Amino acid sequence: MKVLRVRRGGATFYGQLLLEEAAVRCLDRSLGLPDPIPLAELQVLPPVSPSKVVCAAGNFRSRLRELGRDPSDAPMLFLKPPSAVIGSGQGIVLPRAAGRVEAFAELAIVIGRTCRNVAPENVLRCLFGYSCANDVTAGDLRGLDEPLGRAKGFDTFAPIGPWIETTVADPSDLGLRLRINDRLVQEEGTGDMVVGPLALVSFVSSIMTLLPGDVVLSGSPAGGGALSPGDEVRVEIDEVGVLINAVLAEAEAAPLQ
Secondary structure: OEEEEEEEEEEEEEEEEEEOOOEEEEHHHHHHOOEEEEHHHOOOOEOOOOOOEEEOOOEEEHHHHHOOHHHHHOEEEEEOOOEEEEEOOEEEEEOOOOOOOOEEEEEEEEEEEOOOOOOOOHHHHEEEEEOOOOOOOEEEHHHHOOOOHHHHHOOEHHHHHHHOOOOOOOOOOOOOEEEEEEEEEEEEEHHHEEEOOHHHHHHHHHOOOOOOOOEEOOOOOOOOOOOOOOOOEEEEEEOEHHHHEEEHHHOOOOOOO
């Protein structure tokens, strides 16, 4: 099931996307909206509103080889602020403070219920579903700051979308691709992860409490690509969806609402 987060009037809710009808069925029964609502009557929001986005660095073997690091180093964790989250169709803004901004495709794992110290075999019952994510990074600032707060934390640096997919047969066996202007920049499978998706959530939950709506990002394979104003970036994950974002210079971007 594909789930969108939408706003209608003063109500924000999750709804099942009905693709053929171009409509959404509200999943919150308390709102008293039993009939499908046309997408034209809704504002589609980023699919998540997390308290935190937890990211795994160097969690793909191909990326570790690229960096000259040993798999025993993985995973290293860092956080992106909730203010970095945007949805599919929104613009990635290149900040004036950064000279080189790069895109990296990642699997987003969305938490559905509060969990702490959850065993890998019990992670599935704690999940809402999966989405596509782009770990946008100010590459020229990455080596200047630890622990990556500035390089990874600018507004718009965590695109996630286009929806939450609740039905994925095996998250450890998904094809993942990054395209910039139809040029293939990354291509790998989640089977290349050092710590798989469910084990990664378990590991993160051993450190911090994960709340409903929180997001764990899987890490990214080798590659990645530099962004310029006017580019279109696509993160494609089999069985999950396609996240599409345009790239804007800071002077061209409208203020975020």
